[in-house]
Amino acid sequence: MTQVIQFKPTDDQFAWTFGGVAPVMHITSGTVLDLYTEDCFAGKIRSESDLVSISCKFPFLNPQTGPFFIAGAQPGDTLAIHFVSIEPARDWAVSSTVPLFGALTSTHTTATLQPPLPELTWIWEIDKAENTCTFRAKDSDFKRALPLEPMHGTVGVAPANLEVRSALVPDTHGGNLDTPEMKAGVTCYLGVNVEGALFSLGDGHARQGEGESCGVAVECAMNTKVLVELIKGVSTPWPRIESDTHIMTTGSARPLEDAFRVAQHDMVTWLSELLDLSVMDAYQFASQAVTSPLANVCDTNYTSVAKVLKSYLGDKQPYAGAHRHLREIALSL
Amino acid sequence: MTQVIQFKPTDDQFAWTFGGVAPVMHITSGTVLDLYTEDCFAGKIRSESDLVSISCKFPFLNPQTGPFFIAGAQPGDTLAIHFVSIEPARDWAVSSTVPLFGALTSTHTTATLQPPLPELTWIWEIDKAENTCTFRAKDSDFKRALPLEPMHGTVGVAPANLEVRSALVPDTHGGNLDTPEMKAGVTCYLGVNVEGALFSLGDGHARQGEGESCGVAVECAMNTKVLVELIKGVSTPWPRIESDTHIMTTGSARPLEDAFRVAQHDMVTWLSELLDLSVMDAYQFASQAVTSPLANVCDTNYTSVAKVLKSYLGDKQPYAGAHRHLREIALSL
Amino acid sequence: MTQVIQFKPTDDQFAWTFGGVAPVMHITSGTVLDLYTEDCFAGKIRSESDLVSISCKFPFLNPQTGPFFIAGAQPGDTLAIHFVSIEPARDWAVSSTVPLFGALTSTHTTATLQPPLPELTWIWEIDKAENTCTFRAKDSDFKRALPLEPMHGTVGVAPANLEVRSALVPDTHGGNLDTPEMKAGVTCYLGVNVEGALFSLGDGHARQGEGESCGVAVECAMNTKVLVELIKGVSTPWPRIESDTHIMTTGSARPLEDAFRVAQHDMVTWLSELLDLSVMDAYQFASQAVTSPLANVCDTNYTSVAKVLKSYLGDKQPYAGAHRHLREIALSL
């Protein structure tokens, strides 16, 4: 029978980095984790009068629940994280602008001499019955209910090369990928870099536009169940995602075309292996078959996603059918 | 009654640039053009033994049907091009790799010392009854039927600033945007830069993946009907698209994050105007509502698209309802 | 004996593009042109109360003196432009900020929602006797005399591929390279794209910092003598420069790393040919020997320069000694 472990971190148990943190728990492959994740502001922005630059303090942004040490995980293995469910833990969520952060502002590296944009906070109503989150304009009476599409901005393992990375960074180890594809029902594949993998999760979004242009999504604490499985002896170069309908690759880099290149390159490589295609045939096929939704164009690396329909795979099963297997377990819980 | 003008260019009537070419015809606003467009290879690549570097000669790539001089069009106006229908003119289409062109190869500007990838040609079968185009691998017996999703890679007007641009370039004047969104049923809005606008069209694709990573789509000659309408006194900063369900903006630039910025910036500006929102409210709303499918990451500028559901607009009609109006005419033809 | 032709354009004789303009004159290889060039503002900014956005009108910026049709020039040839002298034509020069233009501001493509920086004009005193140009701060009594280092921002020929480009654009045809290396005593090599080459010159700078971060240099009308020589049957892929001490290559592209790649790639290729080195040996040697001063990081393409000492070339003479030959003629004038 599947083991379910509940864990809600206390205030001093959150992790602020991938790597460099002792595990909160040791678990075995096949465990279901029933987790509480705090929002990216550590729950400190609760009204429109709260401002990130005042209420939050670097580096205490984007708290992660974890890390979890997975028994037997070694560099070169793959960790499969199946998202069983992602449920907003509150009836409100929060978005904001943060000075010198986002795609439509200068930043600390896209440095200009212009003053920053105004720092503002928006509180969104979450209505689970209606499956909506509602935006209210600050400067007019405009409001709109948008679909609730809960997702996790951040999922990752400890990085390679002895590094410790801020939870705000997306890279080969996962981290702050900020893609709306990371939702309930998908499996995320992460390459293991250190013994035990050291998996963490955080940064729930009630929903997010592709590219996250203002730098912040509809941020919300979440109650999330993930099923964790270790795939031994199979490596994964960059985070991948599988849903019932699609396989997806991700690339995180700057400039954005490099993020695109990484994701498309990994998709070509993956299709070539799965379908026993020459690289050039896979390149051609992927070029015409792929969709390419942007994840974030605001973080320290930008993230691009490549998606291909699984119906094109015929009877080929990525990772020996791991997603299908995990999906079945999830549905049986 | 709507005037319909048929036009199939002779070999020496194609345009290879936007700007710098005398109009093939003068038309009035409200005309339906029933056009033949040749494929991007000028129809010279017809079998897997034809290679672009041998059969095609720069600058005679990407032939355009046009330009058309629209009576009364002046700088500062907008030209609305409604795509009534786009039908493959052949039962085959062609794709290829072109040396030092594409996203997953070095290029003349992303210059490396590595040799180019192999130059190859693939012929795709088009089955209109089944609505498919079929890929056949060169190095194995893999084949797959993909949905036929006809579109135009290139639509544009003469550029501003006395310039003449190759038909391979996407920019503010439109041109080689290479977005799968440019399909039957949508209206493309282009800012007019010169008297008469000088609208041309070409580069039909039986389908295309987002980003066009190998640099070439499933290229096909097309029979295309467009309904052309002049919107006086309304300017359009970058090409926009409207479908029955979405409004869309485009940005074309390098690096890719700038293409993203342009498209998102124009969407924020457009939403702010349409919904009478402050810029910061529009920024926040767009950030959470937008989808951001990539168009091309291979051309001389990269193109990014921002899409927002029209259901969020309430009763507001972009361009005073031009799309709805044109759609009705199109359905009545 | 060397023919010297004087030419000062009338107001309606300036060219605003490369390509698309009839030649002002036909000349033969070996001619010395003694030219007047107007400043990039067409001489319309003459005091600190003149503003570009008010006094100048797009596309009438960056007037070029030319184009000159060089008898016998054909695509595939190289035009050598030796700068005999560049003399400020006034005792003042002008710099400015231009809204949404420059490296430390958002722009039309690096689009942000921030307001533009203030638009300001600075008038610089030129003292030819002291060989200085003097900056005076607007908001304090700070002033500094900087060395007068006259150069041309723009030098080019008609582009390839039927294109016409604004004089504000740098690319393979030269154009608005904006490098301080383009000074008296150097020879610029440009590949010929169209019959007659159609060479033009403009955009004199009393001096310029590397990268031209505010987007504008110390702009000044110039009296400039160039010696024009046609090198038949030798092609030049991107603009190159030769001084008495260095060979230089240029690359113009976005993002800036691509401009860098182009310039370094051309230097590796050139060294490989000149020194009969394998490509990998030339790559290694250039990597350690090169200096890489930035030209501009503000124009529609950015420009990067690669420089290598000619002392490393031994007795090898680029372009069969063209620079040495032209230098000798220039010194004899």
Place this chain on the structure above:
Amino acid sequence: MTQVIQFKPTDDQFAWTFGGVAPVMHITSGTVLDLYTEDCFAGKIRSESDLVSISCKFPFLNPQTGPFFIAGAQPGDTLAIHFVSIEPARDWAVSSTVPLFGALTSTHTTATLQPPLPELTWIWEIDKAENTCTFRAKDSDFKRALPLEPMHGTVGVAPANLEVRSALVPDTHGGNLDTPEMKAGVTCYLGVNVEGALFSLGDGHARQGEGESCGVAVECAMNTKVLVELIKGVSTPWPRIESDTHIMTTGSARPLEDAFRVAQHDMVTWLSELLDLSVMDAYQFASQAVTSPLANVCDTNYTSVAKVLKSYLGDKQPYAGAHRHLREIALSL
């Protein structure tokens, strides 16, 4: 009297990261460190038959000598590192190509489907008497003696935000800046992020071209003396350098224009403070006065340098004359 501490790490004493490593020693401000640094290959590449991919093992590249804990250093302070001398510790140095690393090759993030360039090693002779290092081509009998210009590619402190970064990374904490400006006689200013600063040094280069296009310099173990001084209560946003003649700023980011923007932005800010100029005046002055030599265009961030002559500063002394003071002590040693 100045304290001089000699330190040559044993094989297991090198650091491979900035941050995350216990200090090898506690020192006080004013100490001279007389250090041995190993080359970036940890001394494992000693002949042309040694290859990086075989002899070196990730992450054990770019060994650092340190870190040193400086008594009293706190976040918000500045550490001044004055380079008293940098002397090659061997009579040979080594360069190489590394698969998928460098500016003129595809990489793991500028991902293409092309095979990597050949992996090669070159051994350079160092002649201290002649002050040269000599390149010998592999594929011909070409050889050239280039000036010996010893420098350190890597100098840095522990990063902020709880991070640990590979010694291959340049960023705000310094690290692998790879600029030829980091040579004997200069002072490097680094912002302190953690208690004790945790300063390390490594990656000596006998010389390096600007941009380090092949990804590797003329790598050499060094005997280096640095004078370390703590400047309390003065912060430094990005690494800065001061020589007898210039002040310099650095920016490390991708794309390269962002590295440029950071360096120029910091120079404008610094000049504004030093010369009591308005930001717009400082922007204008810097634009015309600056030189902008590239450091590296190959590392995980690219690094750009901005340089301004100290003669323009009048009697203003950066960091209250720290460089002049340290220079005097250094000359007295």
